[in-house]
Each structure stands twice: as C-alpha cells, then as structure tokens.
Amino acid sequence: MVTALLRGLLGVLVAVMVTATTSAASAASCGSATGRPRIGLALSGGGALGATHIGVLKVLEANRIPIDCIAGTSMGAIVGGLYAAGMNADRLEETLKAIDWQQMFTDRPPRQERDFRRKIEDEGGLLPYRIGISGDRPALPLGLILGQRLTLALRALSVDASAIKDFDRLAIPFRAVAADIETGDTVVLGRGDLATAMRASMAVSGVFPPVDVDGLLLVDGGLSNNLPIDVVRQMGADIVIAVDIPTKLKPRKDLTSAAAIIAQSLSVMISRSSALQLATLTTTDVLIQPDLGDATSSSFERIAEMIQPGQEATVAQLDRLQALRLAPAAYLAHSRARPVVPTIPAIISSIRLENKTKIANAVIQSRLSIKPGDRFDIQRLEQDISRLYGLDYFESVTYRTDIVGDKLELVIVLEEKTTGYNTVRAGLNLQYDTSGGTAFSVTSQFRFANLDSLGAEALVNVSLGRENSLQATYLQPLDAGTKYYVFPRLSVVDTELGQFRAGDRVRELRSREAIATLGVARQFSTWGAVNLTFQYGFGDLKVQSGAPLPGDQGYTIARLATEFRYDTVDDLYFPRDGEAIRLSYVHSLPGLGADTSAKQVRGLLSTTNSFGRNTVRLQVAGGATFDGSNAPQNSFQLGGLFALSGYPQGELTGSHFGLGSILFYRKISEQTLLFDLPIFLGASLETGSIWTDGDHSRQLRWSGSLFAGLDTPLGPMYLGYGNGGAERHAIYFNLGLKL
DSSP: OHHHHHHHHHHHHHHHHOOOOOTTTTSOOSOOOOSSOOEEEEEOOOGGGGGHHHHHHHHHHHTTOOOOEEEEETHHHHHHHHHHTTOOHHHHHHHHHHSOHHHHTOOSOOGGGSOHHHHHHHTTSBOSOOEEEETTEEEOOSSSSOOHHHHHHHHHHTGGGGGOOBGGGSSSOEEEEEEETTTOOEEEEOBSOHHHHHHHHTOOBTTBOOEEETTEEEEEGGGTOSSOHHHHHHTTOSEEEEEOOOOOOOOGGGOOSHHHHHHHHHHHHHHHHHHHHHTTOOTTSEEEOOOOTTOOTTOGGGGGGGHHHHHHHHHTTHHHHGGGOOOHHHHHHHHHHSOOOOOOOSBEEEEEEEEOSSSOHHHHHTTOOOOTTSBOOHHHHHHHHHHHHTTSOEEEEEEEEEEETTEEEEEEEEEEOTTOSEEEEEEEEEEEETTTEEEEEEEEEEEEOOOSTTOOEEEEEEEEESEEEEEEEEEEESSTTOOEEEEEEEEEEEEEEEEEETTEEEEEEEEEEEEEEEEEEEEETTTEEEEEEEEEEEEEEEEEEESOOSSOOEEEEEEEEEEEEEEOOSOSSSOSSEEEEEEEEEEEOGGGTOSOOOEEEEEEEEEEEEETTEEEEEEEEEEEEESOOOOGGGOEEEOSTTSSTTSOTTOEEESEEEEEEEEEEEEOSOOOSSSOOOEEEEEEEEEEEEEOTTOOOOOOEEEEEEEEEEEETTEEEEEEEEEOSTTOEEEEEEESOOO
C-alpha cells in the first residue's frame, strides 16, 4: 500500500510538472477501441539511439499488438510521428538507413548548388564559419547546426500528413513533446504542422536553434519530459507500453573537461525526468529498455545497429505483451479502421512566398524553377530551395503545403538571419618547404550584405603576412536574378617576390600596387561567370636583399581584363567530382599611361573523378605574354607543392609557361557524424616548362610528390615530399593550400 501511495504521489507530481500544453493535448483521444483496453505507446528521446524504437514497432506489428495512441520526445517524436502518419515499421527502417546522416547535419548546400559569387568568395583561403556583427559586438547563431537539411527531410517524409492539422486525425493519434526554453515548461503538441512539431521536439539546445511555435520558443523535450508516459495517459490510454532508452552517466574518471561536465549535467536532468515517469508505471504497463551497448546519442553512423536491440528487448517482454495480442481478423479490422492519411494533390495550384527578410520577392522567384501548374516534385523543389539557401542570405529556407479541397498551395518560407547580415570570417595560410622557407598569412573578410532588396553587398578583405593587402569591393546586382552586376573595387597589395638563378635565391623583392577597378559581370546560374574589368593604378618594386635592380622600378597600370570561369567541382580542397575551366586575358593600354603594351593570356582546365575511396584529378594550365617586357610584375611563376613539387614556390619565372599534372589520393579515414576529419594519402606527377622571350631551351621539367592530407576545421593540411630529380628535393608542410 505504501508503494502504491508513493506511486500515486509521484504521478501527481509529474502531472503538475506538465504545466503548459496545447489545447488538444489533454483531451482523451487514444482511439475508439471497445471490448479491450486502449494501448498507448510512449517513446523516449535518445538521439541516434532512438532508432531502436523501430525495432520495437517491428515486433509489435509481427505479434499483432495494436497501438491506439503515441507520444514521443525528440527522436521518439520523429519515429512516433512518422509511424502515426502511416509509415509502417519496415518502411521506417528503410528510410532511416537510406538517410545520409553526415549530410543531414550539414547546413551548407552542395558546392555545385552554391551561388557562383559565393564559390569565388570561398577561394580566398577563408574558413566557412561566419560570425555576425551586431552593433559593437559579435552575434553568434542560436545553434551549431541550423537544421536546414533536417527540416527539409522531415517535411518530405511527412508531406502527405501536411493537410492534417489535428494530430488526432492521423492514422494513430499522436503527440510530440517539447520544452519551452523561456519557462522550462513541458509543451505537448497535438495540433499544427507535423514536421514542425517533430523538429521542435528534437531541437537539442545548443546544437539546433529553438523552433517558434505559436509564440513559444521550443527546444528538445528531453529537458522536461524525456519519456512521456503521462502524456499517453492523458490521451486516454489504459495500458502504456513505455520504450525507455536509459541515460548513461559517465564515471568520475571521464569527467575531465567543462564540456564533459555540461553534458553530464544534461544527462542527469534527463535521467531524473525519465525516473519520475517510470515510477508511475503500473503492473499492467509494459516497460521496454533496449541494451544499446557502447553506442551514444550521436552515433548516427551506426544507426542501423540500433534497430536489432529494440527487437530483442521487445521479444524479451512478449510474455507480458501476449495479453494485448489480437486475433488476425481483429488486428486486420483494427488496422483498416484507422483514418487514412490522404495523399496531397499532384498539381500545384499556386505558389506563395512567406518572405520574412529584406530580399525582394523577385530575387526569390527568379531561383524557383517550379511553377503553378507543375506537378509537386519534392526533389525538384528541394533543388530550388538549395539554390536559394546557397545565396547565403537566409537563416533557413523551407516550405509547407496548404491544402484546401483539391487545391495545393505551395508556401516557400524564408527566415531572416538571426546573426544579422553583417559578418566576419577568417582564414589562415601557412606554407613551409625546406628549400623555400616559411610563408605565413592570416586573412579576414568583413561582409555587409543585403544593402538593398536585390542583395547588394560590400566586402572588405584584409591579409597580413607574406602578402599584406587591403581590398574593398562593392557588388551591385542589376537584376533580380543576379545575372548581371557591377563591382567597383579598390585594392592595395604588398607582396613578397623571390628571384632565383640555378636554384639559388638571388634577390628578395617587395611589390607594391594600388589599383582601382571597375567591373561588370555576367553570372550563369551556379556553374559559371564571365567578367570584364578596367584597372588603373600604380606600383613599384623594391629590393629587400640581393643585387639592386637597374633603373627606376615604379610603373603605371592601365589595362582591360576579362575572365571566364566554369566550375562544377564538389569540394574546393579535396574534390571527388567535377570540372573547372578558367580563361583570362589582360590587355595593357599604353595610351592611358601603362608602362608596357603587354598582352597576357592564361588558362586552366581540370577534371576530377572518383572510384570508391579513390580520386584522380587531371589538370593542365598554361600562359603566354605578348608584346611585353620580362618585368617581375608581369611574370608567371612555378614551383611549390603540386606545381613542380621539387622546386621552391616561385623559383621558376618567365613570360610563358605550361604545366600538366595528375593527382591521385585515397580517403583512409572512417566517416563520423559531427567531427569528421577526412584523412587522405596521395601522390602527384607533374611536368612543365617556363621560359622568357629569347630563351629557346624551353626545358621540360618533371616533378612528383607523396603527400598526406587532412581536411581540418582550419582548412586543408598537407605534409608532403617533392622530388624534381637530382638535388631537387623538398619537404612541405602546408595549412590552407588548395589543390
């Protein structure tokens, strides 16, 4: 009796804890079973471990055990919500196994779908991480992962249920449990948009940003109610099947950092929340606790392994579950009596923008290939959304489907960046080779974005080190599709140049240039661009060490330049697929004061293909100077890793050059979810020649390298050995060098 009294008091305590619910959450809605008890399923949170719920469902289905209502928290809400929407256990298993979880927790769209301006912007050795600037202080995002891809995935998986706003009308009545981060209250979601409810329930604090639902800022329900037994009881369940993923607490010897202490604190909170719920179970309820071994909540790369333990733990409880089993005919009747979740209309009747940003609707519409009257194609829609998100204007871009009768309205929802439009990002570049010495530089970029409704922006780039530079650019789109834009630019560059003779460095120079540029560009979707610029400025060369230069080394720059670029490469540093073409032409204008009449052409072509873990990249490049001098500022350079690797960087100079290379590398590391550091082993073979006018030898040089590469959060890192023949050896350590 004492035990029963304590359980009763704990039940009251738990009920009091649930202080904030939606209006439909507390209504008795656990099906309409007669002649048998109504069975409610409570699914706990657990991150990747939550896939074990699928194993539980597989056994329940196989043994004809009916489920009349479901409540879930976090991953339990996703599994439970999709199951309630009509997805059976086998299809759930196939779906979770097919998801690329590494990509799911990456916000950046594939590089091929990024706006071409963003591709060019990324080439400056800058890290992908941006920090917002709000007033005089930094503005950080509300989560490490914004959840763009996760939101789209949940919406695609539940798209047929999007017409159902009352979760009691799903195939199985359902509740998602979240927590109000402002008050700490439990929030039970029983109405609204199913994808949003599932997304809110698993918005892990600090990892994902909170989700705004009806004015409440919601996060992962595990903070307040990790195992919603009380919720299924409130829905009207007579018997509860509770699937609990036990929270594992670390021993003292493993609590050796601030991060470990914070994680343990959250685990303690979640564990106590579950313990309070477990204490309310009665003798007629069934508790299932799978043994998931050493797997953790972030083990998404092992998610397929989680299903079997759920099956085994449920089979172990079959003796208790047998009393709930239905005869085949009764189970079939139960299944057929469930509401049918209708498929959405096949044709889009209208498209509406829910634009919460300063960007003009015309800019957004220009990126949408899908139109009213088209078939509703999720893959095509997600490609459009990826291109929009690739503009880097928005916090998130998603959609919803509003259905009235047989009409389907597609609503594109665009959220404004919480960090603001003004951002800063940094970069680091370190190069060391045994024959050329050390070169180090740090870079930063300040971006002032969305200065008008077309997305105008100002960029200020600063570099300190081997190259000291300051560059200010204003980009002004001329049309909504950003096909055309103009860009005035001012730049001051101070660069170190080395001059070599027979492998020896004979002179160190500093080249200083101040240039004003006015350009116009045409962008071709996400794959290419062409520009035309006029450049005017001044420069000079000064000897830092070595023999003096003859005469005055000041010069005037006046030139026209044009460049065409094509780029479908999937990764800037360690690509696996894609092609790149880069062609440029520079024409000096003596009539406007230029000191030379040089005309210079340059080109590059590369193609990359992969076979499993192996990648091969072929590249050819060349350049020529006509009607010009052999002045250092007009010279091409070869040398350094992957550009005749046996020679120091910049050792070989001339007015003309040709270079061909083949690179092979293999990924040798296993992929992990959040902290993937791909490791590559590779080799290169390079051949080329560089010469000046009047030099007819045009010696063909050969080099090769062996290297290890690591794609780190600070940029690509290489440790390599280069050989260019007898007495041509170099050891390289590079951080920030791209292939």
